[in-house]
Amino acid sequence: MVLFNIENDERLVECKGCGGQTFLNLALYDRQHKNHFCDEDCFKEWAYENVELIVEFYQRMNVS
Numbered sequence: 001m002v003l004f005n006i007e008n009d010e011r012l013v014e015c016k017g018c019g020g021q022t023f024l025n026l027a028l029y030d031r032q033h034k035n036h037f038c039d040e041d042c043f044k045e046w047a048y049e050n051v052e053l054i055v056e057f058y059q060r061m062n063v064s
C-alpha cells in the first residue's frame with residue numbers, strides 16, 4: 001500500500017500576500033478564504049489589506 005506523503009509534495013501555490021509562488025507543503029492555509037501564504041508575514045500583509053474582513057469575523061465570533 002502506497003501512502004501519499006505530504007512531506008514530498010512539491011506542488012507550488014500562489015501566495016495571496018506577496019503574489020509569489022510557495023511550496024504547498026510549506027505554505028500556511030486560510031481555511032475561511034481558501035488562500036495560501038508563504039509565511040506569517042505574508043498572511044499579516046493580506047490581513048492588514050483586508051482589515052474589514054478581519055474585524056467582521058472577530059465581531060461575529062466575540063462581540064454581542
Ligand SMILES: [Zn+2]
Pocket residue numbers: 015016017018019020037038039042
Ligand atoms: Zn508570500
